[in-house]
Amino acid sequence: MKKLNTLLAQKENLLSIYFTCGYPELADTTAVISALEKNGVDFIEVGLPYSDPLADGPTIQDSSQKALENGINLDIVFSQLMSIKQSNQTPLVLMGYLNQMLKYGEEKFCQQVVDCGIETLIIPDLPMVEFENHYQALFDKYGLTNVFLITPNTSEERIRKIDSYTKAFIYVVASSSITGAKGEISKEQIDYFIRIKAMQLKSKCIIGFGISDKPTFTTACAHAHGAIIGSAFIKHLGSHGVENIAAFIAPIKA
Amino acid sequence: MKSKFQPDENGYFGQYGGAFIPELLHPNVKELADNYIQIIESEAFQTEYKALLKDYVGRPTPLYLAKRLSQKYGAHIYLKREDLNHTGAHKVNNTIGQILIAKKLGKTKIIAETGAGQHGVATATVCALMGLECTVFMGEKDIVRQAPNVARMKMLGAKVVPATSGSKTLKDATNEAIRYWIQNPATFYLIGSVVGPHPHPDMVARLQAVISEEMKWQLKEKTGKENPDTIIACVGGGSNAAGAFYHYMEDQTVELIAVEAAGLGVYSGESAATSQLGEVGIIHGSKTILMQDAYGQIQEPYSISAGLDYPGVGPLHAHLFETKRAKFMSATDNEALAAAYELTKIEGIIPALETAHALAVLPKIKFKKDQVVVINLSGRGDKDLEIFIKNLEA
Ligand SMILES: Cc1ncc(COP(=O)(O)O)c(C=O)c1O
Numbered sequence: 001m002k003k004l005n006t007l008l009a010q011k012e013n014l015l016s017i018y019f020t021c022g023y024p025e026l027a028d029t030t031a032v033i034s035a036l037e038k039n040g041v042d043f044i045e046v047g048l049p050y051s052d053p054l055a056d057g058p059t060i061q062d063s064s065q066k067a068l069e070n071g072i073n074l075d076i077v078f079s080q081l082m083s084i085k086q087s088n089q090t091p092l093v094l095m096g097y098l099n100q101m102l103k104y105g106e107e108k109f110c111q112q113v114v115d116c117g118i119e120t121l122i123i124p125d126l127p128m129v130e131f132e133n134h135y136q137a138l139f140d141k142y143g144l145t146n147v148f149l150i151t152p153n154t155s156e157e158r159i160r161k162i163d164s165y166t167k168a169f170i171y172v173v174a175s176s177s178i179t180g181a182k183g184e185i186s187k188e189q190i191d192y193f194i195r196i197k198a199m200q201l202k203s204k205c206i207i208g209f210g211i212s213d214k215p216t217f218t219t220a221c222a223h224a225h226g227a228i229i230g231s232a233f234i235k236h237l238g239s240h241g242v243e244n245i246a247a248f249i250a251p252i253k254a
Numbered sequence: 255m256k257s258k259f260q261p262d263e264n265g266y267f268g269q270y271g272g273a274f275i276p277e278l279l280h281p282n283v284k285e286l287a288d289n290y291i292q293i294i295e296s297e298a299f300q301t302e303y304k305a306l307l308k309d310y311v312g313r314p315t316p317l318y319l320a321k322r323l324s325q326k327y328g329a330h331i332y333l334k335r336e337d338l339n340h341t342g343a344h345k346v347n348n349t350i351g352q353i354l355i356a357k358k359l360g361k362t363k364i365i366a367e368t369g370a371g372q373h374g375v376a377t378a379t380v381c382a383l384m385g386l387e388c389t390v391f392m393g394e395k396d397i398v399r400q401a402p403n404v405a406r407m408k409m410l411g412a413k414v415v416p417a418t419s420g421s422k423t424l425k426d427a428t429n430e431a432i433r434y435w436i437q438n439p440a441t442f443y444l445i446g447s448v449v450g451p452h453p454h455p456d457m458v459a460r461l462q463a464v465i466s467e468e469m470k471w472q473l474k475e476k477t478g479k480e481n482p483d484t485i486i487a488c489v490g491g492g493s494n495a496a497g498a499f500y501h502y503m504e505d506q507t508v509e510l511i512a513v514e515a516a517g518l519g520v521y522s523g524e525s526a527a528t529s530q531l532g533e534v535g536i537i538h539g540s541k542t543i544l545m546q547d548a549y550g551q552i553q554e555p556y557s558i559s560a561g562l563d564y565p566g567v568g569p570l571h572a573h574l575f576e577t578k579r580a581k582f583m584s585a586t587d588n589e590a591l592a593a594a595y596e597l598t599k600i601e602g603i604i605p606a607l608e609t610a611h612a613l614a615v616l617p618k619i620k621f622k623k624d625q626v627v628v629i630n631l632s633g634r635g636d637k638d639l640e641i642f643i644k645n646l647e648a
Contacts, residue, residue, distance in 0.1 A: 074549050130272060153411075176436070
C-alpha cells in the first residue's frame with residue numbers, strides 16, 4: 001500500500017518539511033527524520049545535496065554545499081535511509097536533480113530508492129516531455145511516482161495534463177521563484193491558489209516555495225491540501241541544531 | 255534533407271541537448287523555441303541583422319593569410335579576424351542577433367552571464383544601442399581577472415552582479431543568471447554560447463554561422479576553393495567554433511579541430527578539457543558532456559582563460575566529439591601564453607587568451623605541404639594585458 005497516498009486520502013492540512021541530507025552534520029540525516037516524525041510532521045522531503053541546484057535559493061544552496069563538504073554522497077544517503085527503514089513510519093519523498101540519478105545509473109538509482117521504502121520523487125529539472133519520452137516507463141517499472149511542479153505561469157492545458165500524470169500530489173510552486181522564505185503571501189498568490197482550486201483537479205495539491213511559518217502555512221492550507229516548508233526550516237536547523245527541531249514545528253502545528 | 259548536425263524537435267543533436275529546465279522556465283523557453291527560426295529566417299530580421307553586422311560591427315571580418323606564421327609551421331595559415339569586430343570578439347555576432355529576437359518578442363529587460371567579460375560587454379553594447387536594461391552575472395574570480403571588461407560593461411550602463419557561489423567563474427555566473435531568470439520570467443536571457451536548454455544552442459550557432467559563411471567566399475577569392483583543409487577554433491561553451499564549423503560540418507573533407515583548455519595539464523586536476531575528462535550529464539538545462547564526480551556533482555574546472563574555464567561543452571560539440579566529426583585537442587596555460595606571445599611577435603596581433611589556445615596546437619600538428627588551415631581568431635587580447643605582462647616578467 002502506498003503510504004503517501006493513504007495519508008493524502010485520509011488527512012488534510014498536511015505539513016511537509018524539506019531538509020538537506022547530511023546537514024548540519026553528515027550523520028544528522030536520520031536524526032532529523034526521527035525528530036520530524038516525533039513532532040508530527042506528515043511527510044518529509046528528503047533533499048539530495050547537489051553542487052549546482054538551479055531551482056534553489058541561497059539557504060538550500062548553502063546547506064547543500066555544507067553537506068557536500070561534510071562528505072555526503074548518494075551511497076551514504078541510501079545507507080542512512082536504509083538504517084531507519086523499519087523504525088520510520090512517515091512517508092518520505094526524495095528530491096534531487098536529474099544529473100544525480102543519471103550519473104548513479106538510472107536503474108540502480110530507482111532500485112535503491114525503492115529498497116529504502118520510498119515511492120515518490122521530485123526532480124525539478126525533469127520536464128514533462130523528457131518524463132514522457134525517457135522516464136515514465138522506468139518509473140512505472142519500479143513503482144515510482146514522479147511529482148510535477150506547476151507555477152503561476154503554467155497554462156491550464158498543461159496543468160490538466162500534469163493532473164492526468166499525477167499519482168501522488170501536484171506541487172504548487174507558490175510564486176515565480178526559486179526556493180527561499182519570503183515572509184508573506186500576496187493577494188496575487190492567493191488568486192492563483194483559488195484559480196488552481198477552481199480547476200477541480202483529481203489530484204491533491206500541496207503548496208511549496210515561500211511557506212515559512214504558521215501564518216503562511218495556514219493560508220496555504222486554506223487553498224490546498226497542505227504545504228511544504230524548506231528554507232525556513234533549514235535556517236532554523238542551521239542555527240539551533242537537531243535538538244531544537246520541536247521549537248520550529250510546534251508553533252506551526254499549534 | 256535535414257542535416258545530422260541540426261537538432262531534432264526536442265533539441266537533440268544525436269543523444270545530446272534537450273531542455274532540462276524547471277517548470278517555471280517552460281513558457282519562456284517554449285516561446286523562444288516556437289519562434290526563433292521563423293524570426294531568424296524572416297526578411298525583416300535578416301535585413302536589420304546584416305545591416306548592423308556591416309555598419310556597426312564592421313563585418314565582414316578579414317580572412318588574413320598569416321605569412322610568417324605559415325612559414326614557421328609549413329602550411330597556409332589564414333586567420334579569420336573576429337578580433338576586429340566591434341567590442342573585440344565573435345560574441346557580438348550573437349548579441350546583435352539575439353537583441354533583435356528579444357525586441358521582436360517584446361522583451362525589454364536583458365540578462366546575460368559572462369566569463370571573460372566579452373559576452374557581457376557585447377550584451378551591454380547592444381543593450382545600450384537599443385536602449386534596453388541590462389544585467390550581467392559574472393563570477394567573482396572573473397571580475398578580478400578580467401577587470402577591463404567589468405569597467406566597460408559599467409560604462410555601457412549595465413549592472414554587473416557578482417556570482418559568489420561554487421568556483422565563482424562562468425559556471426556559477428550561468429547558475430545565477432538562470433536563477434534570476436526563474437524569478438523574473440519576463441526577462442530575456444541572452445545566453446553567450448551554444449549552451450543552455452534548447453533552443454539556445456541552435457539559436458546561437460545560427461547567429462555565429464556568419465563566420466563560416468564569410469569564410470566560404472573569402473577562401474574562394476583567395477585560394478580558388480571554398481573549402482580549407484582544416485579549421486581550428488578554441489572551445490569554451492563552443493560558440494566561436496560552432497560559427498567557424500557551421501557551413502562545413504556536412505562536408506567530411508574539411509577537418510575540424512576543437513581546442514579545449516588543459517589548464518595545468520589535462521590530468522593535473524586543474525583543467526577544463528571537458529571532452530577528455532567529462533562524461534554524459536546535465537548542465538544548465540542541456541544533456542552534454544561535463545566534468546563531474548562519481549555522484550554527478552559538477553566539478554570545478556580550471557583555466558587561465560576565463561572564457562574557457564567551463565566544465566561542459568555545448569551539445570552540438572558533444573555530438574561532434576562522439577561522432578568523431580571534430581577532433582578535440584587541448585592546450586595548457588603555458589602553451590597558450592607562448593602562442594599568444596608568438597603571434598604578437600611575428601604577426602603583430604595580440605590575441606585573447608581563449609584564442610591563444612587555438613593557436614597553441616600549431617606545433618602539435620604535422621601539416622602536409624600546401625595544407626590550407628583557417629584559425630578562428632575569436633578575440634583580441636586587450637582584456638588580458640595584465641596577465642600577459644605578469645607572465646612576461648615571470
Ligand atoms: C575571445 C573569446 N574566444 C572564445 C571564447 C569561448 O567561448 P566560445 O567557446 O563560446 O566561443 C570566449 C568567451 O568568453 C572569448 O571571449
